[in-house]
Amino acid sequence: MTPDWIAVDWGTSNLRVWAMGPDGIRAEARSDDGMGRLARDQFEAALLALVSPWLGGGVVPVIVCGMAGSRQGWFEAPYRTVPCTPLDRAGLVRVPVQDARMAVYIAPGLKQTKPADVMRGEETQIAGALALHPAFDGVMCLPGTHSKWARISAGEVVSFQTYLTGELFALLSEQSVLRHGMAGKGWDDAAFDAGLADALSRPDRIGAQLFNLRAEGLIGDLPAARARARLSGLLIGVELAAAKPYWLGQVVTLIGADALCKSYARALRTQGVEARLLPATECSLAGLASLARQLEKTA
Amino acid sequence: MTPDWIAVDWGTSNLRVWAMGPDGIRAEARSDDGMGRLARDQFEAALLALVSPWLGGGVVPVIVCGMAGSRQGWFEAPYRTVPCTPLDRAGLVRVPVQDARMAVYIAPGLKQTKPADVMRGEETQIAGALALHPAFDGVMCLPGTHSKWARISAGEVVSFQTYLTGELFALLSEQSVLRHGMAGKGWDDAAFDAGLADALSRPDRIGAQLFNLRAEGLIGDLPAARARARLSGLLIGVELAAAKPYWLGQVVTLIGADALCKSYARALRTQGVEARLLPATECSLAGLASLARQLEKTA
Numbered sequence: 001m002t003p004d005w006i007a008v009d010w011g012t013s014n015l016r017v018w019a020m021g022p023d024g025i026r027a028e029a030r031s032d033d034g035m036g037r038l039a040r041d042q043f044e045a046a047l048l049a050l051v052s053p054w055l056g057g058g059v060v061p062v063i064v065c066g067m068a069g070s071r072q073g074w075f076e077a078p079y080r081t082v083p084c085t086p087l088d089r090a091g092l093v094r095v096p097v098q099d100a101r102m103a104v105y106i107a108p109g110l111k112q113t114k115p116a117d118v119m120r121g122e123e124t125q126i127a128g129a130l131a132l133h134p135a136f137d138g139v140m141c142l143p144g145t146h147s148k149w150a151r152i153s154a155g156e157v158v159s160f161q162t163y164l165t166g167e168l169f170a171l172l173s174e175q176s177v178l179r180h181g182m183a184g185k186g187w188d189d190a191a192f193d194a195g196l197a198d199a200l201s202r203p204d205r206i207g208a209q210l211f212n213l214r215a216e217g218l219i220g221d222l223p224a225a226r227a228r229a230r231l232s233g234l235l236i237g238v239e240l241a242a243a244k245p246y247w248l249g250q251v252v253t254l255i256g257a258d259a260l261c262k263s264y265a266r267a268l269r270t271q272g273v274e275a276r277l278l279p280a281t282e283c284s285l286a287g288l289a290s291l292a293r294q295l296e297k298t299a
Numbered sequence: 300m301t302p303d304w305i306a307v308d309w310g311t312s313n314l315r316v317w318a319m320g321p322d323g324i325r326a327e328a329r330s331d332d333g334m335g336r337l338a339r340d341q342f343e344a345a346l347l348a349l350v351s352p353w354l355g356g357g358v359v360p361v362i363v364c365g366m367a368g369s370r371q372g373w374f375e376a377p378y379r380t381v382p383c384t385p386l387d388r389a390g391l392v393r394v395p396v397q398d399a400r401m402a403v404y405i406a407p408g409l410k411q412t413k414p415a416d417v418m419r420g421e422e423t424q425i426a427g428a429l430a431l432h433p434a435f436d437g438v439m440c441l442p443g444t445h446s447k448w449a450r451i452s453a454g455e456v457v458s459f460q461t462y463l464t465g466e467l468f469a470l471l472s473e474q475s476v477l478r479h480g481m482a483g484k485g486w487d488d489a490a491f492d493a494g495l496a497d498a499l500s501r502p503d504r505i506g507a508q509l510f511n512l513r514a515e516g517l518i519g520d521l522p523a524a525r526a527r528a529r530l531s532g533l534l535i536g537v538e539l540a541a542a543k544p545y546w547l548g549q550v551v552t553l554i555g556a557d558a559l560c561k562s563y564a565r566a567l568r569t570q571g572v573e574a575r576l577l578p579a580t581e582c583s584l585a586g587l588a589s590l591a592r593q594l595e596k597t598a
Contacts, residue, residue, distance in 0.1 A: 071517075072479075079518065111514075111517075111518050112514075113518070115507075115511055115514075116511055116514040116515045116517075116518055116519050117510070117511065117514045118513075118514045118517050118518060146476070146510060161507050162507070162510040162511075162514070163506040163507055163509075163510060164475070164476075164477075164506060164509045164510050165506060167475050167476060168475075168506075168509075171470045171471075171474060171475060172463075172470075175470060175474065176463065176466050176467075176470060177445070177463075177466060180371075203502065203503035203505075204502035204503055204537070204540045204541055205541045206502075206505065206537065206541070207462040207463060207464060207467075207534075207537050207538045207541050208414075208460050208461070208462055208541045208542075210462075210463045210467075211416070211445060211461040211462060211463050212414055212415055212416065212461075214417075215410075215411075215414075215415040215416045215417045215461070216415045218370075218410075218415075218417050219378065219410050219412070219415055219417060220415050235506075238503065238505065238506050239506045241503045242503055242504045242505075242506050242507050243507075
């Protein structure tokens with residue numbers, strides 16, 4: 001019953017693990033023991049809390065991607081510098097652990113020197129997308145808390161750019177004065193489209209457009225669902241305005257949560273750009289699996 | 300010892316009161332009983348906690364400006380609609396109170412129908428600036444949590460526009476991923492200027508510029524003081540880019556906290572625009588005093 005290896009996606013907020021066998025996923029588990037709430041000496045216990053039922057007599061390789069490899073995480077896996085392949089066995093960092101039933105490796109993120117940029121976790125999804133579509137050449141966008149746009153050529157990440165879009169949406173909709181007009185989870189496509197069009201045509205006016213949402217709520221009774229969708233449209237619009245050199249004239253591959261990717265695809269369609277969606281988890285697992293295969297070869 | 304009247308500036312976070320006599324301020328007090336932390340039935344007690352030492356035998360007029368007059372505040376003072384004078388005795392709302400030693404009035408804010416916008420508190424500062432400079436005609440900017448730009452002509456607010464700049468700075472520097480690189484209170488003028496120039500020349504790239512601060516901190520060791528100042532420059536730059544129709548070719552009167560107004564003045568100077576600074580408290584008090592005089596005439 002011992003898995004061939006264990007895949008781990010360890011982000012800032014969540015920890016997800018998969019027991020992998022010759023036919024793929026055998027079992028999975030998750031917890032909210034993200035990197036952000038753990039001290040350095042708590043990582044191994046947090047991991048064992050999920051994977052110990054899977055550990056047996058032998059030593060199981062455990063391959064980790066994400067923020068656990070950051071300086072504030074479990075064990076630093078120094079960034080590799082683009083242009084380079086998204087993942088490479090040589091970059092894996094072996095983490096010292098107490099429990100002899102695990103051999104833990106952390107995959108490093110990528111950095112770009114100029115303009116300065118970093119990613120941790122997305123490189124594994126990009127590697128997975130490339131494993132699933134080996135001939136891929138073009139642009140990938142990974143929407144999320146920190147959206148990434150990446151140019152991929154000949155199996156390498158050539159350049160990338162990060163946007164704070166998802167974090168701005170969370171801060172503005174949950175913690176700013178705008179939250180008063182955005183309770184709930186409602187949505188309105190027309191309001192999203194309107195916000196998107198405003199931001200794409202006049203991205204420089206974003207500062208004024210944001211408070212306008214509050215004012216419309218106070219004196220125009222803007223419904224919460226429309227306000228939320230319009231805020232999303234505004235922020236994605238500002239991102240697309242800046243990322244135009246990435247998507248113009250391209251087919252964009254979107255990797256991320258389904259609903260969010262659909263919003264990005266809808267937004268790109270208004271600019272005449274076609275998008276293809278890849279599920280984030282499948283890409284993460286395919287990326288980690290490519291490392292597992294490389295490890296096995298060199299073992 | 301009873302004052303002629305009491306001036307109250309009741310914002311979201313703070314409550315400030317002044318005992319006013321024929322020669323101006325006799326005494327002042329403040330607390331953190333802002334509108335945001337009070338239920339409707341707690342306002343009178345919060346006010347009395349500061350002003351009761353000043354109350355004697357007669358009835359003292361208490362004139363309030365700010366968020367206490369909002370729908371979520373003590374007692375709603377419905378917005379007046381621009382174009383109009385910033386304050387008018389006819390707009391004052393009398394608040395029912397238990398303590399017979401006070402006659403409490405709240406000044407309404409202003410609203411603009413299209414584009415939708417609102418202000419509460421700043422109208423009193425504008426009225427005060429006009430009381431101090433009756434011949435004023437031109438543009439006022441009130442930097443703060445929600446910066447306001449207003450066109451003033453013939454004693455009326457003709458139009459105005461609000462920017463979320465101060466709130467964005469607080470959220471990004473204290474609660475977003477950027478906070479890791481911004482501890483402390485340091486400052487760096489050159490970094491402010493660089494952020495400002497970047498945002499003014501390419502305001503549409505703000506989404507990418509923000510994460511760049513994080514990446515520079517991680518891989519370029521950007522010092523916290525430079526990161527904070529650069530963030531401020533970026534956000535003020537995006538505001539100025541959008542507010543250009545307000546300031547282009549004008550002399551701008553800045554009303555607000557001294558350090559923040561100096562940053563705005565510095566920013567405007569890079570665009571060849573001269574700024575004059577007026578202290579915020581002096582303006583608030585002059586605005587409330589103009590109401591006190593009108594009340595006295597109609598009493």
